[in-house]
Amino acid sequence: MSGLFITFEGTEGSGKSTQAALLAERLRQQGERVRLLREPGGTPIGEEIRHTLKHSSSNQAMTAEAELLLMSAARAQLVREIIRPALAAGERVVCDRFFDSTTAYQGYGRQLDLQQVQALIDFAVGETRPALTLLLVLPLRESESRRQSRHSATTPPRDRLEEAGPEFFARVERGYQAIAAAEPQRVRTIDATQPIQTVQELVWGWVRPLLARPEHGQSAAATRR
Numbered sequence: 001m002s003g004l005f006i007t008f009e010g011t012e013g014s015g016k017s018t019q020a021a022l023l024a025e026r027l028r029q030q031g032e033r034v035r036l037l038r039e040p041g042g043t044p045i046g047e048e049i050r051h052t053l054k055h056s057s058s059n060q061a062m063t064a065e066a067e068l069l070l071m072s073a074a075r076a077q078l079v080r081e082i083i084r085p086a087l088a089a090g091e092r093v094v095c096d097r098f099f100d101s102t103t104a105y106q107g108y109g110r111q112l113d114l115q116q117v118q119a120l121i122d123f124a125v126g127e128t129r130p131a132l133t134l135l136l137v138l139p140l141r142e143s144e145s146r147r148q149s150r151h152s153a154t155t156p157p158r159d160r161l162e163e164a165g166p167e168f169f170a171r172v173e174r175g176y177q178a179i180a181a182a183e184p185q186r187v188r189t190i191d192a193t194q195p196i197q198t199v200q201e202l203v204w205g206w207v208r209p210l211l212a213r214p215e216h217g218q219s220a221a222a223t224r225r
Contacts, residue, residue, distance in 0.1 A: 108175025
């Protein structure tokens with residue numbers, strides 16, 4: 001298996017979507033076959049679930065447990081329909097969020113039982129794990145400022161997850177800190193307050209060594225379960 005699986009994580013406004021797209025383009029310029037994905041979403045089923053989770057006018061009463069199950073359903077579909085076949089074909093898969101978001105947002109943020117959250121993550125992804133996760137770290141105050149600027153500049157669709165209060169996002173931040181501390185070899189933190197170009201180069205500094213060592217993506221391309 002010669003594929004490589006890279007994920008981006010971070011709180012709202014950290015620039016992960018921008019950096020994921022920049023990395024995908026840089027890899028393409030290097031002659032790599034690249035699949036750029038997002039969570040929840042990435043498949044027709046996943047995109048419908050994404051709308052229900054984030055943008056539907058009927059989701060106000062959604063419980064934390066239902067949110068967790070829907071996130072896991074979208075991920076299970078993405079892993080089996082897209083990620084595993086792409087990795088098996090030797091592609092570079094870049095994903096805007098993956099299971100660390102569930103640990104941070106549903107586990108820490110929604111305060112669901114972390115063991116149950118992990119059990120659902122394991123069921124959804126099996127042995128498909130990122131070789132590298134880039135965590136873009138942004139102070140909560142800056143995160144809120146960026147979100148406000150983004151909303152004032154455009155009229156984005158309503159996002160139910162962004163409607164949570166500051167206490168929720170403080171817990172999410174603590175969740176990401178715990179994830180990074182638990183898996184320092186996989187999760188690499190980057191200061192997202194820096195200019196986009198600086199962050200881009202730091203991202204590339206972590207990715208480039210893996211391109212010559214495709215065995216690092218082998219576990220991520222597992223097809224069992």
